[in-house]
Amino acid sequence: MSVTSERQTAKRAQILKGAMAVFLRLGYAGTSMDRVATEAGVSKQTIYSHFQDKEGLFRSLIEGETLARFEAVFQLDPHQVDPETLLRRLAQIYFTQVVDNSQYVPLLRIVIGESERFPELARLFTETVAQRGKKLLCEYFRHHPELSIRDPEAIAQIFFGSMVSWVILQKMLYGEASFDLSRDRVVNQLIDLIVGHSGNRSYSD
Amino acid sequence: MSVTSERQTAKRAQILKGAMAVFLRLGYAGTSMDRVATEAGVSKQTIYSHFQDKEGLFRSLIEGETLARFEAVFQLDPHQVDPETLLRRLAQIYFTQVVDNSQYVPLLRIVIGESERFPELARLFTETVAQRGKKLLCEYFRHHPELSIRDPEAIAQIFFGSMVSWVILQKMLYGEASFDLSRDRVVNQLIDLIVGHSGNRSYSD
DNA sequence: GTCTATACCCTGATAGAC
DNA sequence: GTCTATCAGGGTATAGAC
Structure with a gap:
């Protein structure tokens, strides 16, 4: 057996x-x-x-991909790291371990495209993927009042949302054909805005 | 005839x-x-x-919707307005004239979902919709050096990208079921980050 | 459990009456 | 230009041999 x-x-x-x-x-x-x-x-x-049928196959596939791909992501310990390093490391993890995987863009596309027919898959995706990094960042902000972050959840949405929308615009909707904007520039400006440094280093340093 | x-x-x-x-x-x-x-x-x-056929019908439909819906958006004159007012007005236009339209979310979903099969529709969408507000904002930043914006295009991407990703997460992927975050909080924090004000007013004031 | 063969429905697209 | 009727092909799902 x-x-x-x-x-x-x-x-x-x-x-x-x-x-x-x-x-x-x-x-x-x-x-x-x-x-x-x-x-x-x-x-x-x-x-x-x-x-059971086509729907069951599709659900098993997307569920498995969602859970397997992201369970090991954003597992770093945020304590005793300065803010700029943390943000730069989160951006690096997102871009190198998530975006650069060849299946991320198609997976994100199909989760969005089929989100009306399969809303529970969309919710699973947001709960496992989107909320993970957000919670980690919020916790860090709450333990570092010297940053004077008024609304940690809104800042986390801005931080990750800017990167996700960059992927959608540049990689999914072919925006790079008409508008060149590198990852580094977005990440540097985000860090500049949030922690107030100049942010000239690359996210991959 | x-x-x-x-x-x-x-x-x-x-x-x-x-x-x-x-x-x-x-x-x-x-x-x-x-x-x-x-x-x-x-x-x-x-x-x-x-x-001609199903593809031709689909192309005509999406092209027409894209061009008709957004040609009158972001037509405001940015000069002689203070930065906070401009950003708040742009956010208001995006949310009330675009997002609150019942067809925007389904249209964005289908443009993303079919972006591999119809890449030229995706490019049309980015060029007409996404770039319009971005260019207006960039021009404003360049004429206002007192804001000391280092990278106007990156800041514009962060400003609009944060709002678009909020729509995708909250409205398209049903994130509001597990994570409550209002538009106002995102807009207030964006303005706080970019122009350095406290940002306690509502975007709809 | 795995294959070949098939039932039955719905698809995109067309022909011909008016 | 607009309709009804229809074609050929591909869709999901299943039956039965092994």
């Missing part, structure tokens, strides 16, 4: 891998089960023996 | 109105031409006599 179980989970992973390639490229409605079967290298009936 | 032409444009507008209701709710692939015909109150063949 353990062998059978291993085979099952292997097939399941194989199906999910193929499904991810198709769903993230073509969206939910644009994806056919035939195409998933071909991409995964299994027959259609095999998919239906592991997942 | 003028009567015929009027009838044509009336039918065309009728089709586009029905198409908008369906496309914005179900996405491109999720929309069927049968459903558009029913919603618009015309037959399917009538649609095909006005538009």
Whole structure:
């Protein structure tokens, strides 16, 4: 039975891998089960023996991607680090560990695009991904009153929201074709605004 | 001929109105031409006599919505207004004239969701909508060196990006269910950061 | 559990009457 | 230009052999 179980989970992973390639490229409605079967290298009936239907497959896929990808992100200890270093490190983690992953942009696109058909996936995404860094930053602000941050949650929204909207505008909506603006400039100005330093270093230092 | 032409444009507008209701709710692939015909109150063949195919209808719809909706936005004269008033007025225009329109969130969602299949629509959207306010704000910063804005474009990205990402998180991805954060708090903190005032007024004052 | 073959519906697009 | 009727193809999901 353990062998059978291993085979099952292997097939399941194989199906999910193929499904991810198709769903993230073509969206939910644009994806056919035939195409998933071909991409995964299994027959259609095999998919239906592991997942109830197309919706169930899609939910399992997005849920798994959301939870697996971001559970190890933003785990740093914020104490005993100066503010500029913390903000720069958070930006670095977001850009190098999240944005530079080739599946982040398509995943964000499909979560947004299908957020009306699958609202619970959208909520899962916001709760696991968006709130994580925000809570860490808010806690830091509350323990550092010398920064005189009036509204930590609003500042956290500004900090992460500026970076996310940069990704959407530049990478998702092809804004870089008509408007060149590097990550570093946004991060430097954010740090300049929040902690009042000049902020000329790169986020990747 | 003028009567015929009027009838044509009336039918065309009728089709586009029905198409908008369906496309914005179900996405491109999720929309069927049968459903558009029913919603618009015309037959399917009538649609095909006005538009080449499904793609052509979709492109006309999104292009028209993008151009018509935002051509009158951000037309204010920025000169001889103090910085806080300008930023607060820009935020007010964005939230009341853009976000509060019931079609903005679905339109933004579908432009993002279909940005891989229709990249030229995504570029049109960024160029007409996103860049308009940004350019106005940048020009203002350049004419007001007393604000000592080092990187106007980056600050403009932070200003508008924070508001757009607030809409995406709170309204599109249902973040308001787990995280309450009002517009006013974000706008007040943005103004506080950029012009250094306390910012306790409402954006709608 | 996995495959081939198939049922049945709905899709985009068109033909022809008026 | 607008409608009804229809075509060919692809959609999800399932039946039955092994």
